Amino acid sequence: MTSAGAANHMSDKLRMAQYGTKHGHAQGVLRVMLDHPEVDVVGIYEPDTARRKQVENLETWNEVKFVDSPSGFLDDSSVVCVSSEGTNKESLGFTEEIVNAGKHVFYDKPAGDDYQRFERIVEKARNQNTMIQMGYMFRKHDGFERIAEWVLSGFLGQVFQVRAHMSTNVPEKNPEGTQTGREGYAHFKGGIMYDLGGHMLDQIVWLLGRPNRVTHFFQNAASETRGVMDNTLGVLEYGNAIATVDIAAMEARPMARRFEVYGTKGTAIMEPFEPADTIQLTLEEAQAGYEKGINIVNIEDRPRYVDTFAELVRNIKGESQPLRSWDHELLVQETLMRVTGGLTG
Numbered sequence: 001m002t003s004a005g006a007a008n009h010m011s012d013k014l015r016m017a018q019y020g021t022k023h024g025h026a027q028g029v030l031r032v033m034l035d036h037p038e039v040d041v042v043g044i045y046e047p048d049t050a051r052r053k054q055v056e057n058l059e060t061w062n063e064v065k066f067v068d069s070p071s072g073f074l075d076d077s078s079v080v081c082v083s084s085e086g087t088n089k090e091s092l093g094f095t096e097e098i099v100n101a102g103k104h105v106f107y108d109k110p111a112g113d114d115y116q117r118f119e120r121i122v123e124k125a126r127n128q129n130t131m132i133q134m135g136y137m138f139r140k141h142d143g144f145e146r147i148a149e150w151v152l153s154g155f156l157g158q159v160f161q162v163r164a165h166m167s168t169n170v171p172e173k174n175p176e177g178t179q180t181g182r183e184g185y186a187h188f189k190g191g192i193m194y195d196l197g198g199h200m201l202d203q204i205v206w207l208l209g210r211p212n213r214v215t216h217f218f219q220n221a222a223s224e225t226r227g228v229m230d231n232t233l234g235v236l237e238y239g240n241a242i243a244t245v246d247i248a249a250m251e252a253r254p255m256a257r258r259f260e261v262y263g264t265k266g267t268a269i270m271e272p273f274e275p276a277d278t279i280q281l282t283l284e285e286a287q288a289g290y291e292k293g294i295n296i297v298n299i300e301d302r303p304r305y306v307d308t309f310a311e312l313v314r315n316i317k318g319e320s321q322p323l324r325s326w327d328h329e330l331l332v333q334e335t336l337m338r339v340t341g342g343l344t345g
Contacts, residue, residue: 013040014316017073018064019094020086021046021055023108024180025135025305029083031060032305038313042079043067047090051177074101080316084108087179088188088195092117095132099125104316106309108135110198111333113188113342118333126326133312134332136202139323140307142300143270143279144203147261150268150281151207155288157265162207162243164200165258167251168192172224182249183225190218190340191229192249200245201335203259204236206324208243210331211236214338222250234339245339276301 016039018030033041044064046052055061073079074097081104084095092112098105099121111118111134125132138144150156170192174181188194193216205211214236221231230249235242258271267282281295290297314320337343 013038014081014313015040015042015076015079016081016083017042017079018044018083018085019070019073019098020084020090021051021061022048022087022178022180023085023091024178025108025137026083026085027055027060029085029106029108029135029305029309030064032309033083034060034063035306036309036313038317042076043073045070045072048177054177070097074098074103080104081106081312087184088112089179092121096121099128099130099132102128102130104130104312105132106135106312107132110194110336111329113194113337113340115333115337115343119330122326122330131312131315131322132329133308133315133322134198134202134324134329135305135308136199136332137304137308138199138203138273140302140311141273141276142302143273143276144259146279146297146299147259147268147270148203148206150266151261151263155266156261156263156268157284158240159207159261159263160241161260161262162204162241163258163260163262164204164243164245165247165256166196166200166245167248167255167257168196169251169253169255170249182223182228182230185230185249186225186228188340189229189342190216190232191220192247193218193229193232193234193245194336194340196247197232197234197245197339198332198336200247200259201234201236201339202324202332204243204245205331205335206328207261208236208238208241211238211243211335211338213237214335216339216341221248236335236339270299 082098083106086094171181174184185191217233218229219231223230234245261268269280276299279297286292
């Protein structure tokens with residue numbers, strides 16, 4: 001794809017910008033953008049003046065000019081892509097502005113809590129041939145890629161169960177200038193599941209497709225902020241499989257993040273998946289160079305976002321196809337809304 005003004009600038013670095021700074025990954029994503037040799041980050045817009053004053057002279061942020069209006073880059077045809085890095089309350093609106101300006105978007109998850117609005121934004125981007133790459137950071141993760149290959153090739157047989165555990169430990173109060181504490185997550189149905197669940201659902205629907213039925217179990221187990229769901233479980237039912245996602249907001253560090261896939265011919269258990277280390281692969285019979293029984297498969301620990309963002313750059317330059325289709329991006333968000341109660345079923 002070479003839309004969004006990219007065609008006139010293919011011989012130069014791709015000009016990009018960032019809209020917002022309050023997402024929990026905003027600084028890290030900016031670092032990845034700055035480090036990419038084919039990208040020139042030309043501006044950041046933060047609508048909250050207090051937040052701007054807080055961060056504009058800090059490490060990484062101080063390497064980019066802050067602009068006084070998003071029109072500084074949205075109206076600039078030479079800027080081809082903008083990262084959407086607002087809070088979970090802000091980000092869908094920011095993304096809509098970016099798409100309406102005809103730009104490609106790196107959209108840090110989740111995709112808001114208004115599914116129909118997200119559908120409309122996706123449809124506009126699709127029709128104008130601009131991309132929205134969601135910030136699901138495990139799409140180029142060595143372990144998840146291997147497990148996906150084993151599942152989709154039939155190597156593990158018929159998959160009948162997937163279990164995903166991705167808990168975290170976040171403070172009760174929002175850190176200064178952000179909405180990333182438990183009190184911030186209280187704004188959304190599903191609480192911590194709304195914030196983090198998409199990462200695991202992204203992987204599960206890639207393997208199994210759309211679930212027939214979705215249910216959830218949410219608690220406030222340990223938070224002073226009574227409205228926040230800090231202990232959450234989502235259950236996805238398929239015709240011949242069940243997938244579960246459990247996420248809590250107060251697990252002791254380091255969190256034991258796990259991804260487990262059970263099939264009739266084999267089992268793959270990755271613990272932890274951050275930092276990536278090994279997969280325990282158990283096979284009914286020897287195959288593809290692996291022994292019958294337990295195999296310990298070493299995997300590469302790759303930094304977050306670097307490979308997925310590099311793929312977005314290649315997409316914009318017309319050198320590769322997107323990692324996920326539009327239909328997949330919509331399915332992940334629809335499933336997240338079903339799990340958190342934003343959509344029924």
